[in-house]
Amino acid sequence: MVDVFEPKVVAFCCHYCAYSAADLAGSMRLEYAPNVRIVKLMCTGRVDIIHLLKAFEDGADAVYVAGCEEGACHFLEGNLRAKQKVAIAKRLLKEMGLEPERLEMFHISASNAPLFAKAANEMTERARKLGPNPLKKEIVKAK
């Protein structure tokens, strides 16, 4: 039996914008990759670098943070802080030998369901091209 790789993608979405866009995408019956697992947060400012790295350690092949558009965060600067943390985490991934493209930040307004679907598809495709997260393999081997 051939083992087909299906990427696991984790999306940290803020309640006010990206999560609402995901909800709207469902209502609009937009199709997007079913590989995405959403972690809902009140604001992306709540995301910490350790959450992003832990998602990879726990087996995610790609991770993204999706918050409000710049200047529209309901907690003023949460999305800007998240953007900075994603940039730092990307550098850490590179130092760990993992492709930084596996991690991304998106700004998605509540009404932009097509952009939510596009981001989900883009991150799934990136993971598919890059292949399985090698850290995941190490974890499986160690068990």
Ligand code: FES
């Ligand atoms: Fe959406 Fe802050 S409330 S990113």
